[in-house]
Structure formats: C-alpha cells, structure tokens
Amino acid sequence: MMDIREVTHYLTRERSDIPEVISFRATRRAIGVLGVALPFLLWWGGLLLNRTALQPSISHYYFTNMREAFVGVLCAVSLFLFTYKGYNKMDSYAANAAGFFSLMVAVFPTNIIDGYPGQSMVASILDVKIHNAIHLTSAGLFFITLACMSLFLFTKSNKPKSQWSDARKSRNMVYKVSGWIMLLCIVLIGISEPLLGVGKTSKVTFAMETVALFFFGISWLTKGDVVFGD
Known part of the structure; x- marks a missing residue:
C-alpha cells in the first residue's frame, strides 16, 4: 500500500497509469460523454x-416522453461531479x-410554455414561479461553474510553463476555448428573447445549450486524456 507521499506524488503528475488515477480519468470521461450526448439523446x-418535435430548450424535454432520460442523465452527471x-x-x-446545480435543474423543472405540447397535468402542478426561478438560476450557475473550471482550474499545472509539453499547451487551449464558448452561450441565451426578439418557442436556447454542453463535454474529455494526451 502506498504511503501519503507516494499518493501525493502520483496525483500531482500530469499522467499516471496507477488504478487510482485511471479511475479519475474514467470519471472525467463519463462526465464528458454525458455532457456531449444529452441534447442528442433527448432530441433523437x-x-x-x-x-x-424539437423543444425550445433542453429543459422542456422534462414535459415529454424523454423526461426520465433528462432527469436520469442530469442526476448521473451530478453524482459523478x-x-x-x-x-x-x-x-x-x-x-x-x-453537481448541486445539476441536481437542482433536474429536481425543479422549468415552466412549460402556454399552448405548447406537453404533459398538461404535470405542467399544471409544477408551473410555479419559484420552480422556474430555481431552475433558471441553477442552470446558469451550472454552466458558469463549469466554464470557470475550464478557464481557471483545468489550466493549472504543477510545472512551470517552460516545461510544458506541446500536448499540455494544446489541452490548455481546449480548456480556454471551451470555457469562453460556454460563457458566450449563456450570454446569448440571456439576450436572445429581450434583445433579439426571439420568441419563446424559438429553438435558439436549445441550440446554445447544445453548443455549451458540447464544449463542456470536450473540456472534460480532454481532462480525461481522450485527446492531446502526453
């Protein structure tokens, strides 16, 4: 059994093949795969x-036959996080x-759009302002937290920049691009309706959420050494 110094040494290395670190990689990859797959799983x-029909947002799939998949994937992401x-x-x-924000998104559904196809009984019970406020706040904080992780935490290294490998530099570029795109998507979602005149049944939100989740997934898959490994 390794002592604490050996564990610390292995956990601070850029790469390692010991079982403990392999499990960390597997967790990162699982998070990444779920992030990329969620919108396509719900849509298709x-x-x-x-x-x-394609819903106005990913959250509106709660009111369709894909509700279990929506809640299940969010809970799985929450558990992994x-x-x-x-x-x-x-x-x-x-x-x-x-992970907490992901769980809140699953537990507190968004408001269903008036006149939009969905499960009317569920919608009438859950269409409460506080539910929607918690949902929207949690969704925004979920993406902001993930973006900040990509920009400020994933880019950290225990080695000086002069010793970074080309793969390490490439990974950092992926983290930064992914983080900024996630933040941009959040901004575009926020301004699409009031400033751009996009209606509530528009698919702009779904498109921006899909892009944000894609780059969230890419960031975590990169962290899991799927791409640009040393």
Whole structure:
C-alpha cells in the first residue's frame, strides 16, 4: 500500500497509469460523454420514440416522453461531479457546486410554455414561479461553474510553463476555448428573447445549450486524456 507521499506524488503528475488515477480519468470521461450526448439523446430519442418535435430548450424535454432520460442523465452527471476529486480542494468544491446545480435543474423543472405540447397535468402542478426561478438560476450557475473550471482550474499545472509539453499547451487551449464558448452561450441565451426578439418557442436556447454542453463535454474529455494526451 502506498504511503501519503507516494499518493501525493502520483496525483500531482500530469499522467499516471496507477488504478487510482485511471479511475479519475474514467470519471472525467463519463462526465464528458454525458455532457456531449444529452441534447442528442433527448432530441433523437423523442423524435424516434414518440415523434416529439424539437423543444425550445433542453429543459422542456422534462414535459415529454424523454423526461426520465433528462432527469436520469442530469442526476448521473451530478453524482459523478459529487464524487469527483481534483488535484486540490478548489477543484473538488467547484465540482461539488456544479453537481448541486445539476441536481437542482433536474429536481425543479422549468415552466412549460402556454399552448405548447406537453404533459398538461404535470405542467399544471409544477408551473410555479419559484420552480422556474430555481431552475433558471441553477442552470446558469451550472454552466458558469463549469466554464470557470475550464478557464481557471483545468489550466493549472504543477510545472512551470517552460516545461510544458506541446500536448499540455494544446489541452490548455481546449480548456480556454471551451470555457469562453460556454460563457458566450449563456450570454446569448440571456439576450436572445429581450434583445433579439426571439420568441419563446424559438429553438435558439436549445441550440446554445447544445453548443455549451458540447464544449463542456470536450473540456472534460480532454481532462480525461481522450485527446492531446502526453
């Protein structure tokens, strides 16, 4: 069994093949895959299983036949984020916060749009302002937390920049691009309706959420050494 110094040494290395670190990579990859897959799972699943039209946002799939998939994936992401242990406490705190916000998005559904196809009984019970406020706030904080992790935590290294490999530099570029795109998507979602005149049934929000989730997934897959590994 390794002592604490050996564990610390291995956890602060750029790469390692010991089982403990492999499990960290597997967690990162699982988070990344779920992030990339979620919008396509809901869209194509709804279309193939029930001919469900593309919804205005990912959250509106709660009111379709894909509700279980929506809630299940968010809860799985939340679980992985809660169990994720980064290189330091800040990594873990940020991941736990993102996991909490993901869980809140699943537990507190968004408001269904008036006249839009959905489960009317569920909508009438859950169409409460506080639910929507918690949902929207949690969704925004979820993406902001993930973006900040990509920009400020994933880019950290225990080595000086002069010793960075080309792969390390490429990974940092992926983290930065992913983080900024996630933030841009949040801004575009916020201004699309009031400033751009986009209606509530527009698919702009779904498109921006899909892009944000894609780059969230790419960032975590990169962190899991799927691309640009040393």
